[in-house]
Amino acid sequence: xxxxxVFAARNILTMTRHKPEATHVAVRDGHILAVGSLEGVSGWGxxxxxxxxxxxxLMPGFVxxxxxxxxxxxxxxxxxxxxxxxxxxxxxxxxIGTIEGVIARMKEQEAKLAADEPLIAWGFDxxxxxxRRPDRHDLDQVSPSxxxxxxxxxxxxxxxNTAALELANYSDDLDIEGIVRDEDGAPNGELQEMAAxxxxxxxxxxxxxxxxxxxxxxxxFGKACKRAGVTTATDLFNSLPEEDxxxxxxxxxxxxxxxxxxxxxxxxxxxPDDIVARALELxxxxxxxxxxxxxxxxxxxxxxxxxxxxxxxxxxxGAPNGIWNIAPEQLDVLxxxxxxxxxxxxxxxxxxxxxxxxxxxxxxxxxVHNQPDHRHVLQHVQMxxxxxxxxxxxxxxxxxxxxxxxxYFGDQHAAITMGPDRARRMNACRTALDLGxxxxxxxxxPVTPLGPLTTAWAAVNRLTGSGEVLGAAECITVAEALxxxxxxxxxxxxxxxxxxxxxxxxxxxxxxxDEDPTKVDPKALKDVPVWGTVLGGAVHPVG
Numbered sequence: 001x002x003x004x005x006v007f008a009a010r011n012i013l014t015m016t017r018h019k020p021e022a023t024h025v026a027v028r029d030g031h032i033l034a035v036g037s038l039e040g041v042s043g044w045g046x047x048x049x050x051x052x053x054x055x056x057x058l059m060p061g062f063v064x065x066x067x068x069x070x071x072x073x074x075x076x077x078x079x080x081x082x083x084x085x086x087x088x089x090x091x092x093x094x095x096i097g098t099i100e101g102v103i104a105r106m107k108e109q110e111a112k113l114a115a116d117e118p119l120i121a122w123g124f125d126x127x128x129x130x131x132r133r134p135d136r137h138d139l140d141q142v143s144p145s146x147x148x149x150x151x152x153x154x155x156x157x158x159x160x161n162t163a164a165l166e167l168a169n170y171s172d173d174l175d176i177e178g179i180v181r182d183e184d185g186a187p188n189g190e191l192q193e194m195a196a197x198x199x200x201x202x203x204x205x206x207x208x209x210x211x212x213x214x215x216x217x218x219x220x221f222g223k224a225c226k227r228a229g230v231t232t233a234t235d236l237f238n239s240l241p242e243e244d245x246x247x248x249x250x251x252x253x254x255x256x257x258x259x260x261x262x263x264x265x266x267x268x269x270x271x272p273d274d275i276v277a278r279a280l281e282l283x284x285x286x287x288x289x290x291x292x293x294x295x296x297x298x299x300x301x302x303x304x305x306x307x308x309x310x311x312x313x314x315x316x317x318g319a320p321n322g323i324w325n326i327a328p329e330q331l332d333v334l335x336x337x338x339x340x341x342x343x344x345x346x347x348x349x350x351x352x353x354x355x356x357x358x359x360x361x362x363x364x365x366x367x368v369h370n371q372p373d374h375r376h377v378l379q380h381v382q383m384x385x386x387x388x389x390x391x392x393x394x395x396x397x398x399x400x401x402x403x404x405x406x407x408y409f410g411d412q413h414a415a416i417t418m419g420p421d422r423a424r425r426m427n428a429c430r431t432a433l434d435l436g437x438x439x440x441x442x443x444x445x446p447v448t449p450l451g452p453l454t455t456a457w458a459a460v461n462r463l464t465g466s467g468e469v470l471g472a473a474e475c476i477t478v479a480e481a482l483x484x485x486x487x488x489x490x491x492x493x494x495x496x497x498x499x500x501x502x503x504x505x506x507x508x509x510x511x512x513x514d515e516d517p518t519k520v521d522p523k524a525l526k527d528v529p530v531w532g533t534v535l536g537g538a539v540h541p542v543g
Contacts, residue, residue, distance in 0.1 A: 229532075267297045306319040
């Protein structure tokens, strides 16, 4: 048994009722031994007093309930997004607000590449760049011969150049849903959702697995977590082949790796029976810092890409309804098999039609298979209405809402995708809480930046990029938002018995902050500086 370390802090926000604040926390063997004053925690015997954090504020380590490991490795590609971003090393990247600016940055990068290397960019979103959506002809300006693939910020759409289309033999008569065509019927370079995207990616040797299957990329993700105060992070769409699993096991076991990872198996990667078998096999290989055995289902696409599935009246600008990544009848089969096997599910549902279809599938399966305390999670669930939240509560489901959308895409949702009425109830955190649905909120990094305090700020203030309040009736309090990024998210992962609060017996995971988020103006919540983290009692400063 190791010795006792007592951490002193300016304040400790425990997220518990019986001891909401403290000044000292005692840690032994990576777990919390006592919380209170120095006198109150010293009764367990001799201890070493650590004063390195005595001017800091400690909270439970933030839990990012929906993000992706490529948030670290994606920076090997060229960033062409609209919003300013900061990479895992702390480098600032300016956002780009014009098509011309996007092309200029890509030309600059193209000049540095080897002759046989494709150009890959990411973060792009045409919804910010005017009425015309860039196509293959725009990217042909960068290079007519080099394959160019530009990944949209939602990761549900690509824009590619003519050379990339030719590489995958995308002809005028090829019948794949999601290939957008010009007036003459030829592919225009925009590819929507998985069936249309993957053939081009395979031919260009672009594999999202490469962004999360090697040690340097995983270490970059760890850096991103540390900068955000995150000690537990999901990876909600991973095929987890054996070689990747072994790398994850090795890297997360390194003492200096600063985060606990919770991957969810990609349900599209194999037939349903094989997914069930693999998930059960993975569950038995979990470690303290790698939690395995959960599964991710992908129903529809992205609202801002117009591939999300909506109930009537559909898209505000008249765009056709979106694309199913799994047909509703196939979803019924998969959900039933996973529930029968007792496997925890995270189900991507952006549009309200996708939510409705998923609720129907869950209800059918749960009528047949009693699964107490299942906590299956609807992820994103951006357009759910009050009746759907009521059904979630009745079925025992959790909701993990994409609160960051309110800032990053809120203006566009009100003006283009949803219209003002439905945009005001997007990501309805208040409704979820009032109806008793267990709530988490998330970033979906790298879609938006990993940063739970920013996500909490978005849910509290619901400010758009232009500064408008989008649906004041759905604002939640700072206390509720902080719960959603700690205990709330931990609950959705079945980890609330280990993490999410600073109390006796739980893991000694802390976010180390320079200011107290409960004492700042709610509009400044996102600006609270993160000094670093503590994971299992090990201190990980950002610097």
